[in-house]
Amino acid sequence: MPFCLAGLTNRLYDRRSSDHHGRVLDPAELDWRLEPIARQRNAEIQTYIDQCKKEDSKVMKLLLLGGPASGKSTVCKQMQIIHKDGFQRPEQLDYYRILIHSNIMEIFRQLIDGCSQVEINLASLQKLIRRINRKFRLAVQEGGTLNPKLGQLLTAAWKSPQFQAVYHRHYEIDLLDSAKYWYSQLDRVCRLDFVPTPQDILRSRAPTTGIFVTTFQFKNVRLKLVDVGGQKSQRRKWLHCFDDVKVVLFIVDLAGYAKKADEAEEQTNNLQAALKIFQDISTSRVLKNAFLLLFLNKLDIFEELLEQVDLSECFPDYDGENYLDPAKHYIRELFLSVAPPKRGIFPYFTTATNTDNVEMVFQACMESVLKQSTKATGLA
Template sequence: MGCGESKHGDVSPGEQVEQELEESRRNSHYHSKVLLLGAGESGKSTFGKQLKMLAKGQLSVSEMALYRRAIRENLVESMKTLLDAAESMGIPLANAELEEEAERVRSTELATADMPSTLGYDILKLWQDQGVQETWARKDKFWILDSTPYYMREAVRLAQDSVDITEEDVVMTRVMTSGVGSIEILDPPIKFTVVDVGGQRNERKKWLHCFDDVKAVVFIVSLAGYNQVMFEDATRNRLLEAMELYVDVVSNPIFRDTPIHVLLNKTDLFAEMIQEVPLSVCFPEYGGPPGEVLPAISFIEGKCKSIMAQCCPHKKLTVTPICARVREDVLLGWKDVTDTVRATYDVDVKR
């Protein structure tokens, strides 16, 4: 049997293999892994969702179905949490006639997204009750989803069987990250793999498996956590937990030469909260002007830089305040990361 003409022209089989190996090495060289780290409820997954939608343009039908189910569960879970917290704190419903509505919410199973469309009206009525509002005002005493007000405002729409969820719904949906997920972002010549791992305490043991060959770390902190408790431990302040975890990350020898970017997230919630609750409830040493947002954020930024200076002297740290639900903020935070990674390749080329 004769040999056919090579589709690669005059390139010999050996040269063809070498070309393919070289292409593989080049692709590998320009493949950058970025880790998304942070404590639970930091907004890390929201940041990841925004990146995914920016990269893909739109989510698949199956992904939209998942978020549709999840946000309806978030809606019911949030009201159940409020009713349970009200009971534990001895706060009755201001309108006793709403007990039937409260019982219908309590009896709704979270395991299914099925609910009568009338449940949305029940939830909205309960949200407007003065007793429930008093409970919400004391949310620093118990764990509850940050997006609860959004779910309540949209309760009637979200409870409809025919609801088509929006992009904003997707961003506001809370799906707890379990295990390790990744997002592929092509930004020629670099291909980014953004790795998102769960932030809850029981998920952190999985982090070590993701630490190899990382080009950058994005550590996300919820500013609003200064006056909130953890999902796993209602006695533990969220921001103090995040700062302790941040120390563990920046002092890890494996990240000694890895750029670290801190995103101070949830600036919108922080701006509202700081008007009512001073930052000194979390940091007694804070002496900035009460109710002013920028000095308070600068103080937390200073904390992050001080920790870095102690753990890794002379290492540069980028700190960016963002609101991950706002796409422009996500783009701003992500640009800082990509610029840093691109600079490492520029150095390689110059060498």
């Protein structure tokens, strides 16, 4: 709006001093001549305001919340793939190629740190580790990142009994979720002509430190998806994003049950920490009119993890079998039980890296939201 008003003011000033014959106008004549221009401009502004109001009433703000690394940015990327033009621009692909290579080196360091944490002796691997570090430094100095030679060396390290042993205990250490995904295809990812696929992009990881907004069309509604950081330090930002939120999409890392929570958290594991945040969100007065969608995410990792870590080790109340179905339903009930009884919640199980799954779930939940929203407000 200020832009439109500035335009009007400029036009008024342009015409103030003289008419097109260069004759200086007196103030009364000036007013008389300006009136139709002002009236027309006023009408233009009113049309613009009406149009904005109409568009705003069709925009639904959807806020993504959840603990760190629960899958918020992955869901955003999926929307970019499903509802927009995905990731095709050369600079985007270049960014992800570099990010993926940096993720791979981060995993390498995490595996080394993990070995010392769980006391796996790395003595016989030291020579290889030094070689990888040296070659990587050299590659970076030359303006590159990973290359086929580094790929071979990293594959050799990955296949070593030490790295395999520490990977087996991945839930005890800090390790990016996609470690196995990257290390099982280093020959492709380290090629000099490597171009990330959509699945590679979904598997990459960069902590969100700002606020990211994606807008896209869903049926006849424009959705504005707002992604904020999940780390404790980022949560202060959440409050600023609560205005006009129609839908909160809360994402939970199901596999978090086996991860010790941050020392600063009161809860013992990441899933319990997420439960506490979810409780706060579901009872928040500011969000009481927002629809609350719950994505119980990383179902694929959760299923694998159950073979290694009993759910009852982390949730002593759980007395079911250590299988996917009873375990996931137990967790769903746990989340529903901390919300006020009348708070409508739409729970779903998801694997955010799976595009078909996200497309199907998102469609189902948004259809329910739009149906209820139409009933309540006439929107949609």
